[in-house]
Amino acid sequence: MPEPTAEELERRNRLQILPEIVSDQTSTDFPGHWPGENHAYDLEKFKKNFKVQFHTDDTASLMKAQKHAIPSSRRIDQVFSLIGIDASLANAFRRIMISEVPTLAIEDVFIYQNTSVIQDEVFAHRLGLIPLTADRLSLHNMAWYTKPVEGEPTATELTDQNCVILHLQVKCEWKEGGLEKAAKGVSDPNELYVNHSVYARDLVWQKHGKQTEWPEDDPVRSVYPDILIAKMRPGQEVIMKMHAHKGIGQDHAKFSPVATASYRLLPTIDILKPIVGADAKKFQGCFPPGVIRLDSVTSEDAKKYGELSEKEGEPKAVVANPMGDTVSREALRHPEFKDKVRLGRVRDHFIFKVESTGQWDSDELFLHSVQLLKTKAQRIKRGLDLMMK
Amino acid sequence: MSSYAGADTTAGASNPSGANNLSATEIDAHQRAVSYTCGDCDQDVQLRRGEPIRCRNCGHRVLYKKRTNRMVQFEAR
Numbered sequence: 406m407p408e409p410t411a412e413e414l415e416r417r418n419r420l421q422i423l424p425e426i427v428s429d430q431t432s433t434d435f436p437g438h439w440p441g442e443n444h445a446y447d448l449e450k451f452k453k454n455f456k457v458q459f460h461t462d463d464t465a466s467l468m469k470a471q472k473h474a475i476p477s478s479r480r481i482d483q484v485f486s487l488i489g490i491d492a493s494l495a496n497a498f499r500r501i502m503i504s505e506v507p508t509l510a511i512e513d514v515f516i517y518q519n520t521s522v523i524q525d526e527v528f529a530h531r532l533g534l535i536p537l538t539a540d541r542l543s544l545h546n547m548a549w550y551t552k553p554v555e556g557e558p559t560a561t562e563l564t565d566q567n568c569v570i571l572h573l574q575v576k577c578e579w580k581e582g583g584l585e586k587a588a589k590g591v592s593d594p595n596e597l598y599v600n601h602s603v604y605a606r607d608l609v610w611q612k613h614g615k616q617t618e619w620p621e622d623d624p625v626r627s628v629y630p631d632i633l634i635a636k637m638r639p640g641q642e643v644i645m646k647m648h649a650h651k652g653i654g655q656d657h658a659k660f661s662p663v664a665t666a667s668y669r670l671l672p673t674i675d676i677l678k679p680i681v682g683a684d685a686k687k688f689q690g691c692f693p694p695g696v697i698r699l700d701s702v703t704s705e706d707a708k709k710y711g712e713l714s715e716k717e718g719e720p721k722a723v724v725a726n727p728m729g730d731t732v733s734r735e736a737l738r739h740p741e742f743k744d745k746v747r748l749g750r751v752r753d754h755f756i757f758k759v760e761s762t763g764q765w766d767s768d769e770l771f772l773h774s775v776q777l778l779k780t781k782a783q784r785i786k787r788g789l790d791l792m793m794k
Numbered sequence: 795m796s797s798y799a800g801a802d803t804t805a806g807a808s809n810p811s812g813a814n815n816l817s818a819t820e821i822d823a824h825q826r827a828v829s830y831t832c833g834d835c836d837q838d839v840q841l842r843r844g845e846p847i848r849c850r851n852c853g854h855r856v857l858y859k860k861r862t863n864r865m866v867q868f869e870a871r
Contacts, residue, residue, distance in 0.1 A: 516867075533870025
């Protein structure tokens with residue numbers, strides 16, 4: 406059986422990025438494509454080749470930029486690479502993270518009073534979209550709740566296992582002396598009124614049943630305390646009770662645990678002929694900062710390439726960090742780089758970026774997606790076994 | 795609901811001499827007052843059945859009924 410060479414394998418593993426088109430997008434490592442070669446799926450081979458790499462992420466800057474109700478040790482914006490995996494699997498994980506990993510979100514709103522300018526249904530919708538957090542083990546152990554639908558017997562009962570009750574009660578009033586201030590022309594609401602804004606931090610969790618045993622220091626609360634739900638003026642009031650249930654993103658986007666989960670393929674930049682001098686500077690400018698480094702031409706380079714013999718010590722473009730490239734293809738626009746650079750992407754190197762809404766950590770979400778895919782595969786296997794009986 | 799005065803509230807106010815209306819006013823005098831908001835000065839106005847529809851503060855004759863505390867359920871979708 407013929408074995409392809411390492412160079413051939415690397416060539417097959419690259420997408421080509423040309424000025425107008427992207428080619429070689431599809432993978433070819435499946436049985437029957439290359440005559441005589443064995444590309445049958447092999448778990449041992451996958452285990453040997455598969456790699457996971459973690460990269461520096463933006464969680465710290467994210468935590469600094471916005472006020473969070475979660476500890477800053479949580480990693481909610483992780484970037485990591487899956488290397489040596491097929492696109493079908495990588496995409497399955499991404500899709501499962503977006504639409505099938507369960508989270509807790511407000512589902513039913515019972516409005517007793519709402520004299521704010523936000524209409525009841527809009528208010529309820531806004532409440533639903535607030536990302537909640539709590540003790541993660543307790544959340545994980547929560548059960549599903551199925552709403553009663555007419556004619557369907559599948560409804561479950563509301564219990565402490567599947568329902569979290571939240572309250573919101575805010576009344577806006579004049580501050581002491583606010584009316585006089587307003588008459589004098591002061592218009593800053595902070596000086597005139599109390600409770601002129603309803604924030605997500607005003608949500609109060611009412612423990613019931615077994616929930617009293619949930620950890621004291623990790624109550625059900627909004628991940629972002631400063632989410633503005635409504636603005637009010639003196640005399641306006643909101644009183645409402647909410648039921649939060651577990652659900653999945655497939656049902657409604659509010660249940661999606663990720664702000665987004667996405668991947669991109671690792672870009673490659675191959676410099677085929679040395680780019681030196683002013684051209685090197687220009688070449689560096691064709692890429693985002695940090696992607697191309699400028700080294701100086703060494704005597705070895707001069708020996709290797711005849712045209713560099715006079716140019717020792719001049720700057721030379723070297724690829725430093727292809728991961729930072731946005732693949733703008735700017736380098737392909739300039740005639741001086743013609744035939745000197747080749748852009749591409751690695752077909753089986755997926756750089757994932759999982760931005761969690763805060764209920765779960767990014768890595769937990771990914772592992773959960775793997776577990777869910779496994780469960781699905783097992784279900785299919787069981788079905789097939791039944792079919793063969 | 796017994797506190798709801800209905801359409802004859804205005805009739806009772808404009809025509810207090812009617813025998814039927816008089817007895818109705820007597821019964822309702824002990825009942826809970828309904829709170830309205832003045833259309834002009836935004837003050838709270840407590841009205842009982844049979845009383846003239848008029849703001850006690852500014853005399854404005856347009857009053858607005860407040861939203862009740864009745865619960866309405868919404869899906870957060």
